[in-house]
Amino acid sequence: MTARTIRVGILGNGNIGEALVDRIEAQRGDLAARTGIDLEIAKVAVRTMDELRSTHLAADVVTTDAMSICVDEGIDVVVELIGGVEPARTFVLAALGAHKPVVTANKALIAATGTELFDVAVSTGVDFLFEAAVGGGIPIIRPLRESLIGDRITRVLGIVNGTTNYVLTRMTEEGSQFGDVLAEAQRLGFAEANPAADIGGHDAAAKAAILATIAFGTTVVADQVYTEGIDDVDAELIDRATRLGYVIKLLAIVERVDDGADTQTAVRVHPTMVPLDHPLAAVRDSFNAVFVQGEAVDDLMFYGRGAGGGPTATAVLGDVIDAARNLVNGTHADVGRLVPAEIRPIGELTSAYYLDPEVVDRPGVLRAVAEVLARHDVSIRSLEQIDAGGGARLIFITHIAREADIQAVRRELADLDVVVDVGRLVRVIADA
Amino acid sequence: MTARTIRVGILGNGNIGEALVDRIEAQRGDLAARTGIDLEIAKVAVRTMDELRSTHLAADVVTTDAMSICVDEGIDVVVELIGGVEPARTFVLAALGAHKPVVTANKALIAATGTELFDVAVSTGVDFLFEAAVGGGIPIIRPLRESLIGDRITRVLGIVNGTTNYVLTRMTEEGSQFGDVLAEAQRLGFAEANPAADIGGHDAAAKAAILATIAFGTTVVADQVYTEGIDDVDAELIDRATRLGYVIKLLAIVERVDDGADTQTAVRVHPTMVPLDHPLAAVRDSFNAVFVQGEAVDDLMFYGRGAGGGPTATAVLGDVIDAARNLVNGTHADVGRLVPAEIRPIGELTSAYYLDPEVVDRPGVLRAVAEVLARHDVSIRSLEQIDAGGGARLIFITHIAREADIQAVRRELADLDVVVDVGRLVRVIADA
Numbered sequence: 048m049t050a051r052t053i054r055v056g057i058l059g060n061g062n063i064g065e066a067l068v069d070r071i072e073a074q075r076g077d078l079a080a081r082t083g084i085d086l087e088i089a090k091v092a093v094r095t096m097d098e099l100r101s102t103h104l105a106a107d108v109v110t111t112d113a114m115s116i117c118v119d120e121g122i123d124v125v126v127e128l129i130g131g132v133e134p135a136r137t138f139v140l141a142a143l144g145a146h147k148p149v150v151t152a153n154k155a156l157i158a159a160t161g162t163e164l165f166d167v168a169v170s171t172g173v174d175f176l177f178e179a180a181v182g183g184g185i186p187i188i189r190p191l192r193e194s195l196i197g198d199r200i201t202r203v204l205g206i207v208n209g210t211t212n213y214v215l216t217r218m219t220e221e222g223s224q225f226g227d228v229l230a231e232a233q234r235l236g237f238a239e240a241n242p243a244a245d246i247g248g249h250d251a252a253a254k255a256a257i258l259a260t261i262a263f264g265t266t267v268v269a270d271q272v273y274t275e276g277i278d279d280v281d282a283e284l285i286d287r288a289t290r291l292g293y294v295i296k297l298l299a300i301v302e303r304v305d306d307g308a309d310t311q312t313a314v315r316v317h318p319t320m321v322p323l324d325h326p327l328a329a330v331r332d333s334f335n336a337v338f339v340q341g342e343a344v345d346d347l348m349f350y351g352r353g354a355g356g357g358p359t360a361t362a363v364l365g366d367v368i369d370a371a372r373n374l375v376n377g378t379h380a381d382v383g384r385l386v387p388a389e390i391r392p393i394g395e396l397t398s399a400y401y402l403d404p405e406v407v408d409r410p411g412v413l414r415a416v417a418e419v420l421a422r423h424d425v426s427i428r429s430l431e432q433i434d435a436g437g438g439a440r441l442i443f444i445t446h447i448a449r450e451a452d453i454q455a456v457r458r459e460l461a462d463l464d465v466v467v468d469v470g471r472l473v474r475v476i477a478d479a
Numbered sequence: 480m481t482a483r484t485i486r487v488g489i490l491g492n493g494n495i496g497e498a499l500v501d502r503i504e505a506q507r508g509d510l511a512a513r514t515g516i517d518l519e520i521a522k523v524a525v526r527t528m529d530e531l532r533s534t535h536l537a538a539d540v541v542t543t544d545a546m547s548i549c550v551d552e553g554i555d556v557v558v559e560l561i562g563g564v565e566p567a568r569t570f571v572l573a574a575l576g577a578h579k580p581v582v583t584a585n586k587a588l589i590a591a592t593g594t595e596l597f598d599v600a601v602s603t604g605v606d607f608l609f610e611a612a613v614g615g616g617i618p619i620i621r622p623l624r625e626s627l628i629g630d631r632i633t634r635v636l637g638i639v640n641g642t643t644n645y646v647l648t649r650m651t652e653e654g655s656q657f658g659d660v661l662a663e664a665q666r667l668g669f670a671e672a673n674p675a676a677d678i679g680g681h682d683a684a685a686k687a688a689i690l691a692t693i694a695f696g697t698t699v700v701a702d703q704v705y706t707e708g709i710d711d712v713d714a715e716l717i718d719r720a721t722r723l724g725y726v727i728k729l730l731a732i733v734e735r736v737d738d739g740a741d742t743q744t745a746v747r748v749h750p751t752m753v754p755l756d757h758p759l760a761a762v763r764d765s766f767n768a769v770f771v772q773g774e775a776v777d778d779l780m781f782y783g784r785g786a787g788g789g790p791t792a793t794a795v796l797g798d799v800i801d802a803a804r805n806l807v808n809g810t811h812a813d814v815g816r817l818v819p820a821e822i823r824p825i826g827e828l829t830s831a832y833y834l835d836p837e838v839v840d841r842p843g844v845l846r847a848v849a850e851v852l853a854r855h856d857v858s859i860r861s862l863e864q865i866d867a868g869g870g871a872r873l874i875f876i877t878h879i880a881r882e883a884d885i886q887a888v889r890r891e892l893a894d895l896d897v898v899v900d901v902g903r904l905v906r907v908i909a910d911a
Contacts (some may be wrong), residue, residue: 364629
């Protein structure tokens with residue numbers, strides 16, 4: 048078999064870009080023998096002349112003009128590793144417009160403008176692949192798109208941000224405080240200097256939007272994702288969760304909700320209490336995992352490194368080979384028909400809940416609190432009372448309830464004279 | 480988009496066959512809308528006239544003549560769900576020979592004659608797909624073949640037999656004895672009436688052969704897999720493993736071993752002590768999981784239902800859609816070039832080991848035992864002495880050692896006067 052040469056143009060020379068170049072150079076011969084595809088790194092776009100001078104790449108391969116790669120007739124496949132929405136979007140549109148398959152690891156780009164890019168890819172008939180955008184090295188987009196296409200996916204629960212999972216794991220296992228662990232994670236390079244997008248849940252929200260789009264065939268953008276970060280999770284809350292048999296994880300949750308004739312998409316990111324015997328509970332440190340539930344396939348989980356040059360470059364390279372094979376075969380992958388999602392409002396979501404109001408410790412108080420819950424159809428699965436300074440703290444886990452009802456309960460509890468502090472609200476995964 | 484009709488012929492009408500028919504009927508419209516592929520169940524082959532009479536399928540769809548489906552010009556894709564090597568092999572060869580893509584869930588067939596079938600599929604240029612053959616509903620073959628093609632896989636550890644995992648989980652969590660749990664599993668339908676293939680590790684060995692073939696691009700057949708079952712695992716051994724921080728799992732282990740210029744494939748199935756904080760330790764009951772290590776991607780794990788009609792049918796249906804898309808696009812999947820595996824002899828394998836010889840309790844005994852280990856370059860990671868009737872039992876965990884050296888140690892220990900019983904040998908996963 049004679050290998051067919053495919054010329055790859057790479058936009059961006061950061062961590063992932065360097066790992067990708069290394070992988071291609073290390074595996075080139077082996078890949079050609081196994082797949083018949085000979086990958087040639089034709090061009091790499093760097094951002095600055097300084098970067099250009101520091102690279103070990105040949106001078107005629109490197110350029111600071113990313114757009115020239117997108118429109119170069121000698122380039123077969125374009126890999127976008129710049130990150131962020133612009134100018135990445137402009138380059139991707141130019142490459143797709145020039146009928147070049149595009150591979151990207153850019154979750155922000157897809158979560159913000161995926162619909163537009165999918166449409167252009169479909170209408171120009173070229174591949175637009177993004178396995179690395181969710182879960183880094185974990186194969187999840189391809190299994191959802193291809194392996195599970197015959198099933199009806201009902202729910203996806205994802206630990207899709209390594210920084211927050213690292214912070215929560217260290218807090219849980221060592222009893223450390225949030226600020227200390229975050230500082231340590233920054234020192235070790237696990238957390239960004241500005242960790243707001245991770246800690247605030249926005250990185251996970253972008254991935255939730257992509258997962259919902261692929262799992263349900265409905266286009267969801269990041270702005271439609273209800274998002275809470277882990278800012279308010281402290282050692283005390285983690286300790287209470289542990290004693291109740293839960294571990295706190297920042298989950299991206301996407302659900303298909305059939306409401307009569309309507310099918311809605313529920314999509315949210317927030318700290319969640321996960322039962323200790325749930326497979327997601329064992330996902331520690333900076334590892335990611337995506338737990339998928341389907342009507343026929345039942346429970347699945349995909350686990351691995353959600354970030355890092357090597358893992359992410361592996362996912363990118365899998366897509367590059369796929370695009371190259373499709374070019375050779377004169378075909379292209381198909382995202383399938385996507386329809387706009389009807390987003391279920393957060394108030395209509397249902398979940399089990401953890402509540403821990405602090406109350407004055409005198410007769411009749413529990414009755415007053417229980418009346419508020421009953422009035423809003425919130426039933427109690429477990430209740431524990433613990434001392435709290437002069438008063439008492441009531442630790443409730445509810446049965447499945449409607450979010451709007453829980454929020455009404457909290458407003459009314461806050462108005463009761465006997466309630467000192469309305470306490471926290473944490474959503475709880477009820478089924479192991 | 481007008482959907483293209485693809486006519487599917489199904490060989491076998493058991494558990495998986497019925498689930499597949501149900502899935503296709505339930506999803507047909509949705510699949511046509513999403514993928515442009517309209518799947519028509521054209522023919523289903525049953526084994527007997529009794530089966531024929533009991534099915535709810537239309538009379539003109541059912542036949543007892545499986546071969547007629549394989550050569551029917553009106554059939555586009557053949558699904559083989561008969562199981563076993565013959566007559567399945569004959570039917571698959573006939574269908575491939577008639578230039579029809581074949582989808583199968585038949586691990587025994589692939590583990591025994593995969594090389595022949597791959598060759599025929601490549602030379603006739605049609606798809607031969609078998610996602611369901613390993614791990615039931617878990618997408619693992621496609622991720623290995625496609626998503627991870629750019630990485631160099633170094634090791635795969637699989638819990639790939641649900642019956643043995645169920646038995647070991649119940650023994651571990653309830654302290655039950657092997658025979659009692661097995662009887663319960665048979666009563667609940669988790670274990671076959673004749674469980675020898677499961678308990679003896681042979682089912683897992685077939686899957687190990689397939690995993691090695693796909694992960695390393697080298698053809699391995701079931702006969703080449705070193706295989707031990709769980710027959711000798713009892714409550715006492717499980718209890719000792721628990722106290723040492725391990726859980727016992729029946730693992731399929733395939734490794735790439737670079738030995739100078741040579742690359743060998745090590746492939747084996749045996750009970751293994753897995754550290755409690757390893758992701759595989761949390762895989763309970765009848766769930767399966769495949770843990771993959773690659774040079775660049777690091778650790779991955781794929782978890783889900785390894786058996787059952789719904790999960791297995793989902794995997795089969797994903798392959799059917801893939802084959803149908805390829806037919807429509809005039810292309811076919813590519814297993815890549817496979818080379819014959821050079822199998823590393825079991826004596827050359829390396830692992831950490833658990834040993835627990837029973838000795839007489841008197842001065843100098845430990846020194847005599849330790850001398851035997853030292854003579855064979857086996858170094859000790861941990862040692863505990865427990866009472867055993869009148870004597871003592873020495874519980875060793877070794878550092879990484881060569882299997883042949885450990886076997887020599889056991890032979891020499893058996894010959895020592897002070898050794899009452901040479902005890903067990905269990906391989907240990909050393910790294911979490």
